[in-house]
Amino acid sequence: QVQLVESGGGLVQPGGSLRLTCAASGFTLDYYAIGWFRQAPGKEREGISCISSNDGTKYYADSVKGRFTISRDHAKNTVDLQMNSLEPEDTAVYYCAAENEATTIKPLCLITPVMGDFTSWGQGTQVTVAS
Numbered sequence: 489q490v491q492l493v494e495s496g497g498g499l500v501q502p503g504g505s506l507r508l509t510c511a512a513s514g515f516t517l518d519y520y521a522i523g524w525f526r527q528a529p530g531k532e533r534e535g536i537s538c539i540s541s542n543d544g545t546k547y548y549a550d551s552v553k554g555r556f557t558i559s560r561d562h563a564k565n566t567v568d569l570q571m572n573s574l575e576p577e578d579t580a581v582y583y584c585a586a587e588n589e590a591t592t593i594k595p596l597c598l599i600t601p602v603m604g605d606f607t608s609w610g611q612g613t614q615v616t617v618a619s
Contacts, residue, residue, distance in 0.1 A: 490515055490608035494584050497613030500574055506615060508569040510584030517560065521589045522567040523601035524558065526580035526615075533583070535601030537569060541589040545597045551577075574617045581612040 496508040510522060521540050527533040537558045538547040546558055557570040567584065585606035587596055596605050 490586055492584055492586055492608055492610035494582060494610040494613040497582060497615045499616045499618065501619050502575055502617055504574050504617070505570070505572045506574065508571065508582055508584075508613060508615075510567045510569075510586075510610060512565050512586065517565055517567065517586065518562060519588050519590050520586040521592075521596040521606075522558075522560070523585045523587075523596065523606050524569050525583045525585060525601065525603065526578075527583070527612075528577075528580040531580075533603060535603070538597035538601040539567060540595060540597045545595065547597045547599065547601065549600060571615070574615075576617045579615060579617050581614050583610055583612045585609045 491513045493511050500506055519541050523535055524537040525533050525535050536549045536552050539558045539560055543560050555573045560567045586608040587606045
């Protein structure tokens with residue numbers, strides 16, 4: 489069973505940085521597209537970044553483009569989301585999700601990642617941006 493665990497969340501001041509990590513246990517992420525989603529209080533969960541299984545495609549939502557960077561460490565079996573220039577509007581619970589692209593009929597990271605395209609999810613990590 490695919491298990492994902494997010495870490496790295498916390499409280500940071502506006503303009504600060506955090507690095508979130510999505511770690512997999514019991515399987516290798518090499519064949520999986522990884523999406524990062526976030527859900528702010530009272531709002532729907534939204535896809536903000538995605539990396540394809542071969543690392544060749546990376547997607548960023550307009551709201552985070554230029555500030556967030558997604559990357560994969562094959563040796564550690566993790567996918568990170570480096571978040572810089574954080575704003576109060578980035579406050580949310582952040583989730584990573586995985587889907588084996590060998591079993592999908594379409595690439596998952598060419599457009600905004602869609603919740604329904606990902607079957608394995610972590611429990612989320614809270615990011616709070618406040619002074």
